[in-house]
Structures are given as C-alpha cells and as structure tokens.
Amino acid sequence: MKQRIEKLTEAIRSASIQTPEELEAFRIEYLGKKGALAELFEHFKEVPAEEKREVGQLVNQLKNLAAESYEHWKAHFESVPLASSAPVTDLTRPAILTPPGAFHPLTLVKKEITAIFTRLGYTVSEGPEIEDDWHNFSALNFPPEHPAREMQDTFFIDKNPEIALRTHTSSVQVRVMENQKPPIRTISPGRVYRNEAISARSHCFFHQVEGLYIDRNISMAHLKHDLYFFAREMFGPETRIRLRPSYFPFTEPSAEMDVSCNICGGKGCNICKYSGWLEIMGCGMVDPNVLENCGIDPDIYSGFAFGMGYDRIAMLKYQIRDIRLLSENDLRFLSQFVSG
Ligand code: DAH
Secondary structure, X not given: OHHHHHHHHHHHHOOOOOOHHHHHHHHHHHHOOOOHXXXXXXXHHHOOHHHHHHHHHHHHHHHHHHHHHHHHHHHHHHHOOOOOOOOOOOOOOOOOOOOXXXXXXXXXXXXHHHHHHHHOOOEEOOOOOEEXXXXXXXXXXXXXXXXXXXXXXXXXXXXXXXXXXXXOOHHHHHHHHHHOOOOEEEEEEEEXXXXXXXXXXXXXXXXXXEEEEEEOOOOHHHHHXXXXXXXXXXXXXXXXXXXXXXXXXXXXXXXXXXXXXXXXXXXXXXXOOOOXXXXXXXXXXXXXXXXXXXXXXXXXXXXXXXXXXXXXHHHHHHOOOOHHHHHXXXXXXXXHHOOO
C-alpha cells in the first residue's frame, strides 16, 4: 500500500495539465467517487493494525496534495481565459462609452480665475493648509489681541496657539515674499478654515485666491487696473467695479471691491439684495511693516494684495443655493457639471 501511495504522490506532483478538460480528468482519476483515493480508503481496512496510524497519515497527505493541486489548476484556468474558449470579439460593434469625468464647480472657477491672472503675467504659488502663527498672523501685522487669534474663530491644532489651519490664503503672500525677490506677481488659490457654524451660506472651510504684486513704484492705480481687468473678464465686459475704504491689518490703505451685479445688471435684485453691487474681495497696498517682516525693503519696493473667496463666485455662476453642496460629493449634484 505504501508503494502505491508513493507512486500516486509522484504522479500527482508531475501532472501537467493543459486544459480544463484535462483538469476534469485529473479530478475523476484521483478525487472522483471511484478514483485512486477512494480506492485507497477502500483498502485501508486491510492494513494491519500496527501500520494503520502511519498509513492513515500518508493517505491523508496524498488526499490533501490531490485536492490542493486541483484547486491550484482550477484557479489558474479561471484567471487565464484560454484563447480557444474566449468569447469572440466583434470588432464592428460600437465601443462601450466610458462616461466622461467632470471638474468640480470650484475647480472650474479656480481655473477660470487662474487663467485670467496668468494672462496678466501672474504666476501661481501654493502654501500649506496647516500654518504657523507667524505666516498666518504675526508677519501680516495682526496685533497679539486680534480676535482672529481666538479659539472660536480659528482651528488650532492640538490647542497649540502656534499651529492652526490657515484662516486665509494671505499666509502664502508671506511665504512668497520670504523666498523670492521682487518683482513678484503671483496668485495663490486654496482652501482655508474658520471655526464657523455650517449653514447654507457659510461653511467651516471654503476657498480663496490671494493676489500679490510687488515691484518698484507700484500704486493703487495698478491695483485698480488689474482688478478691473479681472472683473470684466470674469463677469462680462459691461461689469463695473467700485472700491470702498476698509481695514485689514496687512494693507494700508485697504479697500473692499464690489462688482456690479451681473444678474440684474446693477438694477437691483434679490441676489445683490437690491443694492446693484456684489462684494467680492478685500485688497489694498501691502503695509510697509509686512514688507519688512518678509525681508523686502519698503523704501525701495511697494505693492498691492487682494484676496477673494470663490465659493460664492461659483454659487453665483452656477446658481447653487447651498454652499454645503460643494463638499458633499453627491453625484446628483456633481454630474451636472459633466461636459462633452
Ligand atoms: N485675507 C482677507 C480675508 O480673508 C482677504 C484679503 C483682504 C486679502 C485684503 C488681501 C488683502 O490680500 O489685501 O478676509
């Protein structure tokens, strides 16, 4: 009996199976109801009592070997379709269409803004979303007691007052000025975070584009030119702008820019709250303290900066009524932006 087991072991080990039909023959030969193993079990009762233990083990090993080989070959044939059994491809059939992907509405708006400023010679710079106090606040001339530094306005990391999620993209201005020499002309789009209640109109994260232009003899007139160009490119050639005096720690003088409402053309509607104007950004001449903090000599250089949120621009443009739709990844919403 032992000899027979040895022979069968050898035969199973060296079996070379080429087709699923051969595999079925293998199964019947060794594992079938009348196969070699069934036969061995049949003769097991004739094995003398003192050898039963040893022979029993050998028979079991053989059975495992046969079963494992069978599974191995079976998996092999399942994963490799055989040329002969593969379905015939009809090359004249029309192709199955792959649904086109889509850009997110925020990406569409970001690309549009970036394209406009790129035409004016601006580069694109990015910075980290986790920022230190210096880049988000101190270098930008925020006084130590400024309310933005409070926990209820800013997300600090591990309650560490030195590290926070950036509250605006103005932090990237600082990084650019620290690392580049004027002339500097750059925009920085990205996500920002503020500890605010989430509603249809505001979220605890949103998106801004920062702009920065530093060179010799840069004035408010240059600022106005670039922003007017941007507004007409973005909202249409009829668009008018107005600058209202405002305050930011990092600009002096500071202004808020409004564009004429492109929904009603400035006549007044519920989108512009019947004022005819939409407030879209803050801007101003970079405060000399900020230039100095970033290693740029304010006696030689001057410049302007601006910052705008573009979630609201996307909402206006695509008539999105709830800001939360922009981050919920609902395919019913996203698939509306598929083009082509
Ligand atoms: N950082 C400001 C904010 O988040 C926006 C801003 C205002 C950016 C004026 C600027 C600027 O660069 O000059 O509200």
